[in-house]
Amino acid sequence: MRVAVITGAAQGIGRRTAEVLAARGYALVLNDIQSTQDTRDAVRSLGADALELLGDVSNEEQVNRIAAAVDAHYGRVDALVNNAGISLIRPAEDTSAGEWRRVLEVNLTGPFLLCRAFGRLMLRQGEGAIVNVASVAGLAAISDRAAYNASKHGLIGLTRTLAAEWGGRGVRSNAVCPGWVKTGMDVADQAGGSYTDEDIQRRVPMARFANPTDVAEAIAFLADPKLSGFVNGHALSVDGGWFSDASWDSLRLRHRPE
Numbered sequence: 001m002r003v004a005v006i007t008g009a010a011q012g013i014g015r016r017t018a019e020v021l022a023a024r025g026y027a028l029v030l031n032d033i034q035s036t037q038d039t040r041d042a043v044r045s046l047g048a049d050a051l052e053l054l055g056d057v058s059n060e061e062q063v064n065r066i067a068a069a070v071d072a073h074y075g076r077v078d079a080l081v082n083n084a085g086i087s088l089i090r091p092a093e094d095t096s097a098g099e100w101r102r103v104l105e106v107n108l109t110g111p112f113l114l115c116r117a118f119g120r121l122m123l124r125q126g127e128g129a130i131v132n133v134a135s136v137a138g139l140a141a142i143s144d145r146a147a148y149n150a151s152k153h154g155l156i157g158l159t160r161t162l163a164a165e166w167g168g169r170g171v172r173s174n175a176v177c178p179g180w181v182k183t184g185m186d187v188a189d190q191a192g193g194s195y196t197d198e199d200i201q202r203r204v205p206m207a208r209f210a211n212p213t214d215v216a217e218a219i220a221f222l223a224d225p226k227l228s229g230f231v232n233g234h235a236l237s238v239d240g241g242w243f244s245d246a247s248w249d250s251l252r253l254r255h256r257p258e
């Protein structure tokens with residue numbers, strides 16, 4: 001049995017990733033700070049084993065307890081998906097030290113703690129795959145997101161470091177970098193007035209948002225050694241071409257059908 005751990009599994013990208021991995025035969029360990037009941041019901045209806053282990057990814061003691069529980073229950077872990085994350089849209093000059101620290105704690109320290117705890121199990125096995133959910137904001141700057149951008153740039157740095165340190169012992173580390181995805185995070189961010197659907201659709205070469213399945217399928221690819229066994233230390237854009245496209249808006253739009 002292959003075992004996958006997913007953080008932030010109650011909704012959005014985490015929930016969809018659980019469903020996609022369940023359909024591929026993984027047993028799922030579902031972490032979140034809120035109930036994962038809907039995700040559990042969904043993956044169990046696909047015939048997958050599911051274990052809910054609630055806890056805050058930024059809390060070292062809780063993360064270590066989760067890893068010990070997975071070791072006791074399954075005795076192995078094949079994939080770790082560091083998906084839990086929080087957004088903060090705030091001009092840099094108005095970002096408080098407390099806000100900065102909380103975003104870094106959840107989006108960067110949390111994945112480090114999970115990688116360390118589950119990495120030890122993977123190193124013991126001599127195999128395993130880590131997939132960190134970064135962002136286009138981990139590759140390039142987006143205004144009004146100093147803490148978020150820094151956390152996602154840092155997460156890609158962590159991914160590359162672990163790839164270098166652990167690749168020789170059978171543990172691969174990669175990241176996905178989604179563009180804008182239709183989830184609860186997008187609803188909350190748009191409610192703050194930062195951007196509209198049209199802003200995003202104009203900027204993305206493929207002229208649409210990502211959906212959670214786009215991201216989940218890329219995560220499943222990077223998790224599976226049969227599909228991506230020699231891919232290590234890569235930051236995979238899942239953004240419809242956003243990061244590759246340095247065109248100005250009117251040039252991009254000129255290439256769209258009328």
Ligand SMILES: NC(=O)c1ccc[n+]([C@@H]2O[C@H](COP(=O)([O-])OP(=O)(O)OC[C@H]3O[C@@H](n4cnc5c(N)ncnc54)[C@H](O)[C@@H]3O)[C@@H](O)[C@H]2O)c1
Pocket residue numbers: 007008009010011012013014031032033034055056057058082083084085086087106133134135136177178179180181182183184185186
């Ligand atoms: N939605 C987007 O446009 C987008 C784009 C690029 C990257 N991402 C990234 O994808 C990941 C998932 O985002 P989403 O859009 O599904 O968000 P979401 O807000 O819909 O879901 C995030 C989940 O993480 C959980 N969570 C938050 N803090 C936690 C903590 N401390 N410990 C454990 N769980 C915690 C939440 O309860 C929630 O269930 C995040 O890392 C986010 O930064 C999202």
